[in-house]
Amino acid sequence: MQIYKVGGAVRDRLLGKPVTDIDWVVVGATAEEMLAKGFRPVGADFPVFLHPKSGEEYALARTERKSGRGYGGFTFHASPEVTLEEDLIRRDLTINAMAEDDQQNLTDPYHGQRDLEDRFLRHVSPAFAEDPLRVLRVARFAARYAELGFKVAPETLELMRQLSESGELEALTAERSWKEISRALMESQPQVFIQVLRDCGALKVLMPEVDALFGVPQPEVHHPEIDSGIHTLSVLEQAALHKQPLTVRWACLLHDLGKGLTPEEEWPRHIAHEHKGLKLIKAVNERFKAPKDCQELALLVGQYHTHGHRALELKASTLLELLQSFDVYRRPQRFEEFIVACEMDARGRKGLEQRSYPQADYLRGAASAARGVAVQPLLEKGLKGPELGEALKRERLKALKAYKESASS
Structure with a gap:
């Protein structure tokens, strides 16, 4: 032995x-x-x-x-x-x-030490092509070791391409796929994972909604990188640089899926892409059986990320609706993750990676103002049920109006 x-x-x-x-x-x-x-x-x-x-x-x-x-x-x-x-x-x-x-x-x-020195991810034998999970694994290793200069060997990428075209990827279970995807998103350069999947044709099989973003232009004034797919990769890169959790990284990957549905004649504008993208985000969530917290945040970020960017312009009533949508009173952490996802979206733009994002602290302050409204005085007035709910809403709206005034002065 x-x-x-x-x-x-x-x-x-x-x-x-x-x-x-x-x-x-x-x-x-x-x-x-x-x-x-x-x-x-x-x-x-x-x-x-x-x-x-x-x-x-x-x-x-x-x-x-x-x-x-x-x-x-x-x-x-x-x-x-x-x-x-x-x-x-x-x-x-x-x-x-x-x-x-x-x-x-x-x-x-099989000369692994030489490939370590040459910085190549290379398959051991042709039997590599027998296991479709290896497409995801190699892309994950590419994300992990990109910072060391590793690249997928051309002949290995070709085998991955053949696997992607063979129909074998469809045989992967949601659980196995999610395990690789979630691990890859938590690597140091998760955008490389998505790029490698795209390079070998696997992205259009596994996540056609994300693949569809590449080649779709956005207004250059807001997006100097122009391409929606490139923007998505940059947002994911920022999330990794800022050590964000899996929930935020998943939301960053899916936040703009609606832009892939915009008719070409409407390019580069993407009116109502937030709402249009929800059915796509839901489909990707369900395809990989993503954990509930990842699913919920991805849908909320998809729907409300432009609200985050326009936070300083929002009316107090719209701010209140936003806070209610996130249930900030019982789930403050989810709103915090939304805020940082919006910040990653704002920074994931060519040349704007270091920009300030005053919306973040403004939204935190709004949430604090709304949470600061005490329920006890309303209970002491004998209010209960729907009446209590409406009174609480009025008091929170009043608090947000006062917050907006103090923030603008």
């Missing part, structure tokens, strides 16, 4: 990056031998075991063969005869197909 550290742990050590998860491969062993040593079995599909003390995963060396569509369409074969090289060749990228023994002696049959 020989045990090797494999995959990401080896890759990241060689890159000088922190190693978080460690995967191990066991060569020359049987499941019975692993159980005899106290390892606990997990997973029904292939022999993976948890170490009795560390809890880390140890997998028996295995080969795999395509047996059906999609991510799960594989038959695995594990036996003591499977070599380390045979196990490594089934992996996705050369940089993930290296192994180390306990003396840090490197096994690198």
Whole structure:
């Protein structure tokens, strides 16, 4: 029995990056031998075991063969005869197909170390094209390592293109797709993930609503970058630069989908794109079964982001409606995430990345003024039910009018 550290742990050590998860491969062993040593079995599909003390995963060396569509369409074969090289060749990228023994002696049959040095994300073998999930994984790695100068190798991008055109991407489950998408959006350069998907034709399959934004112009006076797709990538980039959470990044990706529906004769203006985009945002949310908080914020940002930009001009009554839509009294954090999403939208424009956004503090102040209205005096007047609700609304409107006056003076 020989045990090797494999995959990401080896890759990241060689890159000088922190190693978080460690995967191990066991060569020359049987499941019975692993159980005899106290390892606990997990997973029904292939022999993976948890170490009795560390809890880390140890997998028996295995080969795999395509047996059906999609991510799960594989038959695995594990036996003591499977070599380390045979196990490594089934992996996705050369940089993930290296192994180390306990003396840090490197096994690198597919030149992963060379690709690390040359900054290439390159597939290990033609079998790469058998697993559609690898399109998303490679795009995610591109987003993670873009800051180090990594690019997808041209021949790998071509295989990803073939996969995108094959119909295999449609076999991916919503859960698997969302897991990759959500992880990719939280990388340091999530806009690279979207760009790579577009480069290989996967974006128009997975998110045709986002793909449709590219080539759609906007008024240059507000959008020096002009192209709606480029703007979306820039907004996502700003969200990552400002360390925003997944909810905000998802909303940033989907906020302008309505612009893809504008008839060409109306370009570059996009009247009512906020409202038109809601059905598209809802469709993308449902396609990937995004978490509820991501779904809700994306819809609210889509509908109200131009309200955010025009905050200083809004009437007190419109401000109140905006605050009510977000339920700022019970869910203040959601309104805060809306504000920062609007700010990322304002900064995601060519040459305006450092612009100030006074609307943010203005909206925070408005929310504070509305929340500051006390309910107790109204209860003491004997008001309840709809009457209480209307009285509360009147008092909050009064507070917002006073706030607007003080803010403009």
